Amino acid sequence: MSSSELPEWMETDLQQIREAGLFRSRRTFQPQPGGRCLLEDRELINFSSNDYLDLAQDPRLVSAASEVLTELGVGARASALVSGRTNWHTRLEEQLAEFEGTESALLFPSGYAANLGVISAVAQEEDTIFCDRLNHASLIDGCRLSGARFRVYRHDALEKLKRELAKSTGAGRKFIVTDSVFSMDGISAPLPDLCELADEFRASLIIDEAHGTGVYGKDGRGLAEELGVEDRVTIRIGTLSKAVGCLGGFVAGSATLIDWLWNRVRTQIYSTALPPSICAAACAALQIIQTEPERRTRLQELSQALRSGLRERPHLTVPDSRGPIIPVVLSDPALTMQVASDLQETGFLVGAIRPPTVPQGTSRLRISLTCAHQREDLERFLKALDGSLARNGQSR
Structure with missing residues (x-):
C-alpha cells in the first residue's frame, strides 16, 4: 500500500457504522x-x-455584520493575543460583561474551544473533576485533557456525588462541571443543589450556559440567573452560536479570572480571533435579547x-x-x-x-x-x- 492509500481498517469501520444504522x-x-x-x-x-430567538437572520444583525465586513474585511488575520483583537472584539467583551453583570469577559472562537480550553487550564493532575454524565462532549473532553482525576456523576443522584466529594481528600482542588441545560435531553441541572455541595466541600462550580443564555432568566442571562445562583458559580461559560445567533464562546467573570485565562488558555491563545463582523452582529443580538x-x-x-x-x-x-x-x-x-x-x-x-x-x-x-x-x-x-x-x- 502506498502512503497515499487509505488503510483498509477505515473502510471496515465505515461498513460497521453503516450496518449499525x-x-x-x-x-x-x-x-x-x-x-x-x-x-x-x-x-x-x-x-x-x-x-432559539430567531436572531441569526435578523436584519439588524445582518446590517451590523455587513457594515463591519465592508470596513474591516472577512477574517481577523491573527490570534487575539498577537494582533487580531479589534475594537469590535473589545466592544463585544465589554457588552458581554455588562450583560452578565461581571467585571470582565473573554471571547473564544467557539463554545467548544471555550469549554475545552478553560477546563483543561484550570484543573491539574492533582485535582479531581466531577462531571455530569449528560455533559456536552466539549466539557468531557476538557475534563479528560486536564489530566485531573475524572469522576462521573448523575444530576438525579446527588447523594453519590456527595459521597465522592467527601472521599476526595488531599492537596488537590475539586471541580464540579455541568451544563446548565443538557443539550440532548433538555433537562436542567440542579444548580442550587450543586452550589450547596460546592460550598460544603470547598469545590469550584463550572457551568456552561450554552443552551441557557438568551432562553432563561428575567434578563436572558441563563439558568443561573433564573435560579438566583449566579454569584455562587465560580466560572460561567457561554456561547454566541445558539440563542445569540452568531458564532463563538465566552467566559464572564472577575477581572482576575479573565486576565488569568488570557494568559493561560491555549485554545484562545493559539486560535485566530473571531471575525470582527461576527462581533458586531453579536453586539446587536445582545441588545435585542435585553430589549425584547x-x-x-x-x-x-x-x-x-x-x-x-x-x-x-x-x-x-x-x-x-x-x-x-x-x-x-x-x-x-x-x-x-x-x-x-x-x-x-x-x-x-x-x-x-x-x-x-x-x-x-x-x-x-x-x-x-x-x-x-x-x-x-x-x-x-x-x-x-x-x-x-x-x-x-x-x-x-
Missing part, C-alpha cells in the same frame, strides 16, 4: 425565515435549529404547547424537561432514522440522534423550537409524527 451523511442545508429551511432545495419546517423579552416568552409558550401535545400520547417517552429542547426517545436507531425520514417527507426537519452522541438504547428525535415557529406548525407536526409511528407499528 449509525452512518452520518452530509446534506446541503440553507436557513430560511420563519423557522423554515431548504434541505437540498426542498422547504421544510426546521425543528433542528438552536437559533417577548421572544423568550413566546419560545417558552410554544415549548410548553408542544411538550403537552407529546405527553398526551402515552406511547411516547418524553423526558421531564422544559424549554425549547424536546426529545422523543424511540430507543432503536433504525426506527429513529425511519421516523425522521418520514417526517422529512411530510415537511419537517428533525434531528435524529443516535449513539455515540447519546447512550445505547436512547436514540431519539431531538426537537428544538424557535420563537419563529407557529402553533399551526406544532399541530401539523404532531399529526405527522402520529402517522409515522402508526406506519412503523408504534401507534398508541
Whole structure:
C-alpha cells in the first residue's frame, strides 16, 4: 500500500457504522425565515435549529455584520493575543460583561474551544473533576485533557456525588462541571443543589450556559440567573452560536479570572480571533435579547404547547424537561432514522440522534423550537409524527 492509500481498517469501520444504522451523511442545508429551511432545495419546517430567538437572520444583525465586513474585511488575520483583537472584539467583551453583570469577559472562537480550553487550564493532575454524565462532549473532553482525576456523576443522584466529594481528600482542588441545560435531553441541572455541595466541600462550580443564555432568566442571562445562583458559580461559560445567533464562546467573570485565562488558555491563545463582523452582529443580538423579552416568552409558550401535545400520547417517552429542547426517545436507531425520514417527507426537519452522541438504547428525535415557529406548525407536526409511528407499528 502506498502512503497515499487509505488503510483498509477505515473502510471496515465505515461498513460497521453503516450496518449499525449509525452512518452520518452530509446534506446541503440553507436557513430560511420563519423557522423554515431548504434541505437540498426542498422547504421544510426546521425543528433542528438552536437559533432559539430567531436572531441569526435578523436584519439588524445582518446590517451590523455587513457594515463591519465592508470596513474591516472577512477574517481577523491573527490570534487575539498577537494582533487580531479589534475594537469590535473589545466592544463585544465589554457588552458581554455588562450583560452578565461581571467585571470582565473573554471571547473564544467557539463554545467548544471555550469549554475545552478553560477546563483543561484550570484543573491539574492533582485535582479531581466531577462531571455530569449528560455533559456536552466539549466539557468531557476538557475534563479528560486536564489530566485531573475524572469522576462521573448523575444530576438525579446527588447523594453519590456527595459521597465522592467527601472521599476526595488531599492537596488537590475539586471541580464540579455541568451544563446548565443538557443539550440532548433538555433537562436542567440542579444548580442550587450543586452550589450547596460546592460550598460544603470547598469545590469550584463550572457551568456552561450554552443552551441557557438568551432562553432563561428575567434578563436572558441563563439558568443561573433564573435560579438566583449566579454569584455562587465560580466560572460561567457561554456561547454566541445558539440563542445569540452568531458564532463563538465566552467566559464572564472577575477581572482576575479573565486576565488569568488570557494568559493561560491555549485554545484562545493559539486560535485566530473571531471575525470582527461576527462581533458586531453579536453586539446587536445582545441588545435585542435585553430589549425584547417577548421572544423568550413566546419560545417558552410554544415549548410548553408542544411538550403537552407529546405527553398526551402515552406511547411516547418524553423526558421531564422544559424549554425549547424536546426529545422523543424511540430507543432503536433504525426506527429513529425511519421516523425522521418520514417526517422529512411530510415537511419537517428533525434531528435524529443516535449513539455515540447519546447512550445505547436512547436514540431519539431531538426537537428544538424557535420563537419563529407557529402553533399551526406544532399541530401539523404532531399529526405527522402520529402517522409515522402508526406506519412503523408504534401507534398508541
